[in-house]
Amino acid sequence: MIQDTLDFFTSQWAYVLLAGLAARVLYNYFQRGLWKVPGPFIRGITSIPRVLSAYHGNSHNDDISLHRKYGKLVRLGPNLLSISDPAEINQIYGIGTKFIKSRFYELSSAYDDEGLVPDTFVLTDKALHTRMKKNAANAYSTNGLIQMESWIEPVTERLVRKLRRQAGQPVDIASLLKDYAMDAVFAVTFGRDFNYVEEGDVLKMYGVLETVSDYMAVIGQVPWMHKFLLARPLVARLVFGEGGGDKEMFQLAISEIEAAKKKQSEDGPLTFLQRLLLNQAKNPASINDREIMTHAFGNIAAGSDTTAIALRSVFFHVLKHPHVYEKLSEEFSTLATPVSFTDANKLPYFGAVIQESLRMHPSVGMMLARLVPAEGAEICGHKLPGGTEVGINPWVLHRDPEVFTDPDSFRPERWLPTETNEEHLRAMNRCFFTFGHGAHTCSGRWISLMEIKKIVPTLLINFDMKLVKESEYGFKNRWFTPQHGLWVEMTPKV
Template sequence: MGADLPDTILTNLSVGFFVRGVKAYPFHILAGIIVLRLLYNKFCRGITKVPGPALAAWTGLWRFADVNKGDAHNTAIRLHKEHGKLVRIGPSHVSVNDPAAIPVIYGLKSGFTKTAFYPIQCISWNKKPQMNLFSTRDEQYHRDQKKLVANAFSMTALLDMEPYVDACTTLLMSQLDSRTKSVDLGEWLQYYAFDVVGELCFNKKLGFLETGGDVDGMMGTIAGILEYAAKIGQIPELHHILLGNPLFPILLPSMETWNSVLTFTLKAINTRCSIQRNGELEVKKDQVGGKDMLSKWASAKLGDPLKIGTRDVIVHLSTNVFAGSDTTAIALRAIVYLLLKNPSKMEKLLAQIDAADAAGLLSNPVSYKETQTHLPYFGAVMKEAMRVHPSVGLLLERHVPAGGATICGEFIPGGTIVGINAWVLHNNAQVFPNPEKFEPERWLESSDEKLTEMERSFFAFGAGSRTCIGKNISLMEMSKVVPQLLREFKVSLADPGKEWKTRNMWFVQQSGLVCNLERRK
């Protein structure tokens, strides 16, 4: 009889049974859906052979909980020691610990693309998310934008602005001169990094060194953005109903003012140029004569309005302020702290600085070129500090291309998220013997073959086309301010027996670098 019923009647009956079933057993059906999803996560992703924490294969909540603890980098190191080169840390996430996988995953033509973790870290301006070089997943957009601004980040262009950095170094030394006991040197190094970025971007300090504190709440804002990105980035689908909700900028237009980094950038631009009500940047010839990035990009817009847009200027400058301070400050703290915890290394470096100084080889402040030429041990110290304590503490995620890929001898299906964590790779004992030790000498005394292997495995700035564009800014700052600091002051820990604290919220921030300072004769 059922076969004689019209299709519409059968459909209606089926829908009716389903609706009544949902009403009668809502929790049973929901539980069934959840169970099916969990089973799919565990067994149908094509990576069941990859070992890892039992719970991680079932749900992304394991990864969220791990990041929430603020120690995910140490968890990752432990897991790779336990399971080997590949570790499954999510239903479709695989962490990789093999330098041979760097060109496979991050090579220029690898086909591996950024994941949904990255767009979370863009600004909202004019009621729209505005992607930057770091956050965009569009490779063509990245290439186009990089062509516009890459020259400003070249070491040649930055050294042209070295006097701006010298002004910040001189101000930092002056401020420290009057604060010699129980100085939170870690905070002052971050103030320095902020003000250097201000000079390079806007030809003016941001005010951190002058006030000795946070300016316009920017440090707090950045910390909040990083924490949000670290946690929500593990379950990026949530971003679309949270801060990434497209209705928010419309319903709450004031939310754009919550980002004090963006607000400060707009204010700094308006002191030199003028952002009109229609959102266009109005530039006059007498406003763009400097060597700083705002001058260069505003001048390019003046010469060819179609070459670089107002949006581009705002996005790149605000990104510099956001990303160029914390990462460099983390590296600076690592250098100082690890030297203080290893007195023999500190003595060796001081001896080289003093010898170069006595020979009249160092300017005041120390120049970048002088450090590269006359202080080779500092170059090794700097690199080893970034190896022991890289700034970024989570996976640099990429999507495996559609055809899949073989990584560490294991076939990984297309769509799987893979990546390398710098903390894991830098603790690979096959590449870096005794990785837990701070040994700058490894960069000076290793064989050419070993040195090449270590260089290829150094991941502090990422790899491939997405290597950190601000790398040269960090290298220049570190090469100048640390030798000058140690040249002028005897630095010691206020409490030598106390360890600093670290917290991994995307960037592995440190606290507790409290020092005593004494003027050196």
């Protein structure tokens, strides 16, 4: 009798669970405004395929394939749509857009005793975001850039010396370029570096940054899980130790600010930090210590990885294409040494090579997610309800054959006005998403480009470089797309 009763209730609960699951599947798929959006059926009912794609580090290729099959608008998840239509860029990312950042960005939010740390990467408050961009604008200006260049020169010389010592044997410059980028961004930000080029990851930052990037890539597809994971202090301590991941890096930025205040001066070339402190001294209300710390930390945390990714892409594609290598070397022969950013910035073919390298391999491999405003919006002919998560993946947009002819081929000439008409150039530049778009364009892009435009010609002037072990070159998409295995034989020219 008892067993019969248990069997009855067990079977009833099984039916209830199955009915609930079926209802959830139907609800997910037939959400208002979304069920007509093309895409695989499974993507419309669950986020699991998206999570697995991110976990395996191949979501950029999956997204490209889905767009080539389904068109400009593709459903990647129950409430997630990917867009590759250039006509929708301004609506989603333009200066006056009503679209705000999605919950994905909560995963990289940091908090202190005053609450949310005001990082431009995560801010959804437009007024605060505008203030943060404005109060550091002159530190990213052309004049500021030229002054900061002198801080990079010793780092550049150090890398050349190390590569000369390693001449005659294959060198994995993938890791060296990251060390160079880390030292360079420390130097321009604080006026000193930590000798990463010679000593490696002395501050133990790489592991933290990689863990955060991996976490964002996977858990960012199901951001509601964050509150059960790294958002909990106990979990964060278990993963990162007592430092809590980014706390040690924030503390480093704070200590550098305190040291810089004690020897503040307008004499000599100013660092990024010194320029912010001068802004504060002239107008204390314009920027506070907390905001200065955030800007400095952001330079280090984001600037090193993105620059290293860009450098690897430039060197890989240049060395893989002999005609590009030859033409670039010829253009570099006009440069005086040490190479100045001002001179290198005038070289048209070099500029085209950088642009094409960054098109082929953007540093961000996932969509820059936004939320449709409450009143809804029409995208690619579909009326979407407020709260729908949408975005453009730079890898998808950069492979659009309607914008970039033969998009899978490395062809720097496409960026030259002698090869492409003005209208097409404008269209390509509008779709160039390596540094983002609109108000959220990366503020530090010119620091990154300065590093690139100094070290690439410097190495090609000093060395004959040959790509070896090409099969070992690759990467996994973990939000950022850092490559590994860039093996090169370096032969000194002098």
